[in-house]
Amino acid sequence: MKYHKIPDEAVRRLPFYLRGLLPLSEQGRKNISSHDLAYLLGFNHWQIRKDFSYFGSFGTPGMGYNIEKLIRQIRKILKLNVVRKAALVGVGNLGLAVLRYPGFRIYGFEVAAAFDNDPKKIGRKIGNITVEDVSNLRTLQKRKIDFGIITVPCEAAQQTFDALVRAGVKGILSFSPCHKTGPEKVKVITIDIAMDLVRLPYYTPASRAAKG
């Protein structure tokens, strides 16, 4: 392994590899080749090898990859070798959906706190999380919660964003496109449902009527 600037796209694929590997590990399987893993996930085998090669040499020629070891390595690369905690702000439908989503745990992630500014919601329990007033955001650092999830309506997005940054989080997953993401040192990943939906028609072939 030589020095390479690691493509962001390679990092983006690592969780996919993890998702594919974890069930295999549970089934007790020991090894897998890049070819088989690629088939399983719908990737190319050379891309999988290349991606891993950016981070080190994890396989054995002729044998493939030891699944347990590979999982450990990917966890380490993604800094998921300790449980990471996130705070969610905005307990509406979307917030509830995220809070109840069971899929974070397998990666070693935990949504550990929830905040809202609606007195009717504060105090409510979702699973083992009690909704807190947003003013409590300042306690995040003390509680070792390093990540924020924004699920508030558009109007409240900017102030929520600022509050999370002030609270000292290191990264934010935002479901709102309604805040500026300045040149902060906080990594922000934005998901905009509408924008993803809206570009589907572009990819559809012309209608039959138009074609005659």
Place this chain on the structure above:
Amino acid sequence: MKYHKIPDEAVRRLPFYLRGLLPLSEQGRKNISSHDLAYLLGFNHWQIRKDFSYFGSFGTPGMGYNIEKLIRQIRKILKLNVVRKAALVGVGNLGLAVLRYPGFRIYGFEVAAAFDNDPKKIGRKIGNITVEDVSNLRTLQKRKIDFGIITVPCEAAQQTFDALVRAGVKGILSFSPCHKTGPEKVKVITIDIAMDLVRLPYYTPASRAAKG
């Protein structure tokens, strides 16, 4: 404008431009330069011009772009010049969040139907949409609903995906990574909340403890 293979990334940015332009249009503003639009959205002015140039020449040197005209052009490119309809399958928290999300309309998109297989949910009204049994999916084509949104739990994702494809949709927005997306002619965009959240730690600097 010469022939160019249009970058997918350029298509992905078009809805952003639309989002920036629509409020300006409502405010009655007539023109905007690529420089000002870039500043507004946090892009580069040359990228905006380049993106537009893939599709045509919409501006006037010395003047900038006519906002109304530009909006029409982008709508046309994205095939949003007529209202597009989507059907949502899976009326859980996430499904409700999507159904109640007000942000589709400005783009000319409408979530026009909702389906579930839970008898307790069928018949329920959300806004002006009544939840239907999934067996009704076969009526989509007749109802001019060309797009599907998958918000079901992981276990049901594959069968929902197949049902939507059988129902003749042209594109699918899926919130589940739990289905194969074969080499179908149906465009699929997948959003996986967990995978986006999970790669945030990668981008955080090493902890203070580790640095001494």
Place this chain on the structure above:
DNA sequence: TAATGTGAAGCCTTTCACAGCA
């Protein structure tokens, strides 16, 4: 003058081909 539109350069990512190892 002020701003667009675009060829070309530069950069990043994917794909290829194969050396090297078990």
Place this chain on the structure above:
DNA sequence: TGCTGTGAAAGGCTTCACATTA
């Protein structure tokens, strides 16, 4: 022989610089 790891080629996207146009 089978499979990994990786330089190098190919491809795609972004950035630049400037000719061009109102």
